[in-house]
Amino acid sequence: xxxxxxxxxxxxxxxxxxxxxxxxxxxxxxxxxxxxxxxxxxxxxxxxxxxxxxxxxxxxxxxxxxxxxxxxxxxxxxxxxxxxxxxxxxxxxxxxxxxxxxxxxxxxxxxxxxxxxxxxxxxxxxxxxxxxxxxxxxxxxxxxxxxxxxxxxxxxxxxxxxxxxxxxxxxxxxxxxxxxxxxxxxxxxxxxxxxxxxxxxxxxxxxxxxxxxxxxxxxxxxxxxxxxxxxxxxxxxxxxxxxxxxxxxxxxxxxxxxxxxxxxxxxxxxxxxxxxxxxxxxxxxxxxxxxxxxxxxxxxxxxxxxxxxxxxxxxxxxxxxxxxxxxxxxxxxxxxxxxxxxxxxxxxxxxxxxxxxxxxxxxxxxxxxxxxxxxxxxxxxxxxxxxxxxxxxxxx
Numbered sequence: 001x002x003x004x005x006x007x008x009x010x011x012x013x014x015x016x017x018x019x020x021x022x023x024x025x026x027x028x029x030x031x032x033x034x035x036x037x038x039x040x041x042x043x044x045x046x047x048x049x050x051x052x053x054x055x056x057x058x059x060x061x062x063x064x065x066x067x068x069x070x071x072x073x074x075x076x077x078x079x080x081x082x083x084x085x086x087x088x089x090x091x092x093x094x095x096x097x098x099x100x101x102x103x104x105x106x107x108x109x110x111x112x113x114x115x116x117x118x119x120x121x122x123x124x125x126x127x128x129x130x131x132x133x134x135x136x137x138x139x140x141x142x143x144x145x146x147x148x149x150x151x152x153x154x155x156x157x158x159x160x161x162x163x164x165x166x167x168x169x170x171x172x173x174x175x176x177x178x179x180x181x182x183x184x185x186x187x188x189x190x191x192x193x194x195x196x197x198x199x200x201x202x203x204x205x206x207x208x209x210x211x212x213x214x215x216x217x218x219x220x221x222x223x224x225x226x227x228x229x230x231x232x233x234x235x236x237x238x239x240x241x242x243x244x245x246x247x248x249x250x251x252x253x254x255x256x257x258x259x260x261x262x263x264x265x266x267x268x269x270x271x272x273x274x275x276x277x278x279x280x281x282x283x284x285x286x287x288x289x290x291x292x293x294x295x296x297x298x299x300x301x302x303x304x305x306x307x308x309x310x311x312x313x314x315x316x317x318x319x320x321x322x323x324x325x326x327x328x329x330x331x332x333x334x335x336x337x338x339x340x341x342x343x344x345x346x347x348x349x350x351x352x353x354x355x356x357x358x359x360x361x362x363x364x365x366x367x368x369x370x371x372x373x374x375x376x377x378x379x380x381x382x383x384x385x386x387x388x389x390x391x392x393x394x395x396x
Contacts, residue, residue, distance in 0.1 A: 008268045017134045018143045019192050021127070026150040027187030028090065031097055032116070033158025034180035035242040035295040038166065039109070040277035041284060042173040049106045051281065057106070058275035059394045061113040066390030067288075068121025070383045075122075080134070082126035087192055089123025092116075130195070145291040159294035167291035243312055255381055258372040263385060266365060269328065270392040274301075274335075279354070282338050292344070296351035303355030311363050317371060322362050327360035 043049040043057065060233065096115030103109050133142045158180075163323045274296070283293045315318055330353060337350045366382075373381040 013139060014143060014146065015134050015139070017195055018131065018139075018146065020190060021131055021134075022143075022147045022150045024090075024187040024191040024195070025127070026154045027145060027183040027190065028093070029151050029154030030161065031180040031182070031184030031187070032093070032120075033155045033297075034162045034183075035097060035100060035116075035177060037159040037162045037280070038173060038176050038290070038299050039113075040280045041290050041293055043106060043109060044281055044284065045290070046173060047106055047109070048129045049109075052277070053106045054277050054281065055275065057110050057113055058277045059109055059166075059396065061117045062275065063390045063394035064114055065117040066120040066386055066393060068118055069124050070386050070390075072122050074123040082129050083195060085189075086123045086126040086130065086228065087188070089119040089121070089126075090188045090191055092119030094119075094181075094188045096176070097184050098181050101174045101181075103177075155301045155385060156298050159297040163291050163294040171290050215235075255373055255384075259369060259381060262365065262369050262372060263388060266385070266389060267392050269331075270360075270389055271396050273331075273393075273396055277339065279347075279351065282341070286342055286344075286347060288344055288347070296348055299348050300351040300355040300358070303352045304359050307356050307359035308363060311359050317368070320368060323360055324364045324368065327357050327364065330354075330357040330360070 039057070040054050043054050044051075047053075072085065072089070096112045096119065100109070100112045103112060131143055131147060132140060161179065162176050165172070165179055169175045263354045279296065280293050283296055284290065311323070314323070334350050334354045334357060337346070337353075341347045341350060369381060369385055
């Protein structure tokens, strides 16, 4: 008798709507990354925007998604419409991407990126809550692994598609942006027409912070092992109060010195950080063809995905602190390398090293923040952390 493989058992056991949600996320991520991987080059070479303009665009985008995701969980709970809010977020992002092909100046780009990230920030928490609602506790781990696998695949596929279109169209950026509309609308339609709203919703603010989206970074850079977080004794459900305010002021003063130290470190680090867009601009500066620029992002995200799993499995706190310091050192090495790099292979190696850095800094910092506060204050801790980092990224 032939035994089923683990992959076959996974397909048989996971609810149909888990696959639908994950595929919708995949399609949306393909559309987003197709744009993201070439947008800085378009601003630099076609709109003659310069580095300052790219910095403004990326700052607005990063700050918007970070700040909006703080409040999306509370809004979803208050309105009682997880699917509805997710659809609104998807729709805003998709509409913003749809008007990008006719953008004619940098201000237009800033507006479309604000709309795109505003929608992403709204939808991330209710999307994750829907995933939790439609899966049993024992199936939640494979469901989140499937979701993360498809998100990573979407990032890589979007970059590959963008590079391929630039190659065959002789750097036609409008064609790249137009192609991104197709998977974005497909993902929205799949979510709207097929996913059913959950009748008995879990309150987002009574769920682990990892599942509400109250974390820094976008979905494409979500490194925490969400499946482990939902089953670990450190990530049990907690009641955060009867109000819908994601930040409880009475808990802010009780977060403890370790939390404030970590937040201070994160602020200074992010003030000295820069957007990935500048890595792409450096690729152009050393003479890499625009069609090959997205290769660096593919390398970075593949390395990021491979490095994230072993890092998330580390449980020793002291080792996490030491690795966090190593991640700061890697950041210095990468940016020093960018100052002197001169060939394709060299900068692609730096992209890979940067992927390791991202896997370390994001996963380790968030885990240390999680350990620094009591379980019933995690919602406030992560919300305040995300809000502060969002403002810091805008300044940076």
